[in-house]
Structure formats: structure tokens, C-alpha cells
Amino acid sequence: MPLIKRTAAPAAQPANDARSSVEELLIDLKSIDPSLRRGAAHKLTDYPQAAAELCGALVIEPRESVRESILTALIRIGTKPAAEGLLPLLNSEDPGLRNGAIEALKTMPDAVAEHVDDIFAGSSDVRIFGVEILGALAHPDSPRLLMRIIAEDRELNVCAAAVEALAECGDGAAVAPLTALLERFPDEPFLEFSVRAALARIANG
């Protein structure tokens, strides 16, 4: 039988075995070896104080695999500084970086909720990303914030995105602002369709 049994469990990898200091890990995060950078990102999960450095490393990181590890570490850290470091990436021209930041921010409800005004002071693209984040955010204020957007935002596409998000997380309180939105944009059939669909979904619970 060609099957062989491993005779002993392998020893731990030395690099993972020793507990490194945050200073050592931050040096590894700048290593030319991507596996060292990934390993450093994994371990920096235990050091919330490294959030800003992780965000800085993420911006200049060329390897997708290392970016993934840094984003996972930031999601696990999930603090306000982590969110603050990710928010500027909503403006990034690099779609991988931007989408990574969006996915990470969706997991940071409290930190994101504190920065809603910053997000919605940005460009219409950033505001649409902000709506996407709010729609997925497990935060009790999300529906209220989305209602504020459809009441105030001047950009049709931002409002349409907010309508879609409200269809998922809104309740009866969203009916009046949704109806009012149709008065702000009276000649937009696709918006009317979206609003009707959202109202129907809300009515059906």
C-alpha cells in the first residue's frame, strides 16, 4: 500500500513559534519577502496599536496575498484607528484596494458610524461606497443614516443606492422618506421602480 503514515507531528515553524515584539513585526511588515510580510500581518492582529502602520503598509503593498492578510488583521482589530486608516482608501484608484477597504469597513459598525459625516462629505463615488457600507453594517443607526441620505443627497445615483440598501434593512419609518424622494426626483422611472420595490419589501417585512 503506497500510503505512509507520518511518524511524528511536525515541529512548529520557528517564525510562528516565537512571540515577536510589535517592533519586530513592523520591521517584518516591510521585508522584501512577501511570506514574512504576510506572517507579520497575521501576528499584528494581536496588536491593535499597530492599526495605523498596517493601514500604511496596505497602501503600498503590491502583493494581493499580503493585502488580504493585512485587511484580515485590520478587520480583526476593528478599532476606530483601523477604520480611520481605511476610510481614505475609498478614494483609491486601485479597485482591489478600494473594494478591500469597503469589505473591511462593513465589519466595523461603531467605528464607521462615527465617521458617516466624513464619508458623505466626499465625492459621489465615495458616497455610493458609503451607502454600500451602511447597508451591510450591523449598526442600529444604519436605517436612520440611509434615510438621511435619501432626504438630503443631491445625487440621484447616491439616493438610488440608498433606496436599495433601505429595501434590505429599512422598516416602516422609511416609508415617508422614500415617498418624499420621488417628489425630489419626479421624472426618473428607474428610481420610481426601485422605490416601489423597496416599499413593497418593507410592507412585507
Next chain:
Amino acid sequence: MADNAVTNVFGAQNLPDFPITTEEYIRFRDFFYAKTGVQFSETKRYFVDKRVAERARANDCDTFRQYFMFVRSAGSAGELQQLINLLTVNETYFFRENYQLESLVRFVLPEIAARKRPGDTIRIWSLPCSTGEEPYSIAISVLDSWPQSDQFAIEILGSDVDTRVLADAKAGIYGERSLQNVPPAARARYFTRRPENEYQIISELRESIDFFRLNISSKFEMSRHRNIDVVFCRNLLIYFDDVSRREAVESIFESLVPGGFIFLGHSESMSRMSSLFSPRRLGDSTVYQRPLEVR
């Protein structure tokens, strides 16, 4: 209704003799999640409450609070393991989703073999292995259906966080229901008949698989296992929350050799978890490959 009087879908109140409040349930759920990466939704409440109550009674604890303090105390690590055993799901059978095993022997192993020399080791890891049906199915598929199997040293590893199922896997005793997809020839070759319509994997096969306890959520434990060629991680990650899933996928990525493969359950998609792997359509299966050159 009192908070502790949970009503099930049939309208009956559950566990009135061992009340667990919603607040306590959430505390327990968070604790269990922190320890294992497994998260239970509100819909799993009855399932969780029932098993927590069972363990509390077994330890002579009269209240949830008393039991929770016991589980959290450093001296009760064995009790946490008992809970893990009870709360993780272990349903499987031989040749489950057999099309993936066919893809393994028809496409994946030949591709791996092409990068190796005769006599080299090929490592296949069943994670989680539950009661052993999956790693034994892999072994039987490799032995019976991969013509090159004699040219390589093949290591099959089976891991699970549940020590009770690991003991069952090592014993290799199964009922008729588990064997329903096993072809008669394989049944004759790899099983011995036992009383009461049970079958046992032959000792040669049992002894050639390395079963060991492992918590996939522990980066340290995962870091001990490297140079794996193929991982079967089917129907596990669905129980994880997003961040634990990302971490588990990254740990598996590190465990695989460049070019190594991972099989997920048929309802799972790596593209929803991570962009680390490249999807490959091999036969009837979508298999995910760690790129040869790390991106």
C-alpha cells in the same frame, strides 16, 4: 413571556428547568466564538441551550451562571472540549460528493505528480475529518482509482477539533448507512464485517492515516502543518463568521504548497471568502488552487 421561557417552532416552551436568558445566551455565544471561531445565530438557540443544559447537569451546576463560570475557569479545559464536541456538527458518509474525489484522482493528483519526482511525498489533508469517512474515502479513491499511486509516498492526514469523533475515526467502525455509496469491491477489500451489521476499516488502512486534533482557528496549531498538497475543507467554513473564515482560509493558504489545491463543500465558494486562490474547473468540480507564484 419570561425571557427564559424560549418558545420553539411548535409553540412549546423549551428547557423550563434550566433557564438561559437571552443575555446569557449571547454571552455564551460570544465566549464560544472567541474560543473556536464558530458562531451560532439566534435560530440555533434551542440547539445550543439544550446542549449547554445537558453539560451543566452533568457537572451538577444548577444555574447557567454557575456552569459558565466553571467552563471559563482555567481548570476546566476538558469541559470546554466536551462542549465543542457537542456543539459542532458531525454528519458525513463515505464518498460524499464523490465527483470531487473523481476530480482528485483524474486531474488534481496527476497535476501534482507532474511537479514531483517518483518517491516524493504527496500530502492530502482532510480538515475536518469528523468520524473518518472522508479521509478513508480519499484513501480508497487514491488506491483504487489513481494509477500512479504506487510511484509516490502518500500521506493522508485527518484533523478535527472534536476528540470524540477522532476516536471514532481511528476505530473505523461504521453502520450500513455510512457505507451506502461504497462499491461492493471496495467494501470487500477495505472493510471487515462485524456483528450487528457493522463494518470496520481494515487495520492496514486505519493505521496508515494520521488522525490528530486541530483547531483550525488556532494560527499556532495551523502553523505546524506545512507542505500540504491538497486540503479537503468541506462544509466547515459555512459555520464561521466572516473574519474567522478569512483567517481560516489564510491559514490553509499558508499550509498549502504553491500550486496546492483546496476542495470546499458544493455550496461554498472561495470567491466569497478570499481572493487568495484561483478557481479551477477540473472535471465536475470547482477546485481552488494556491497560485504557483504568490500574487
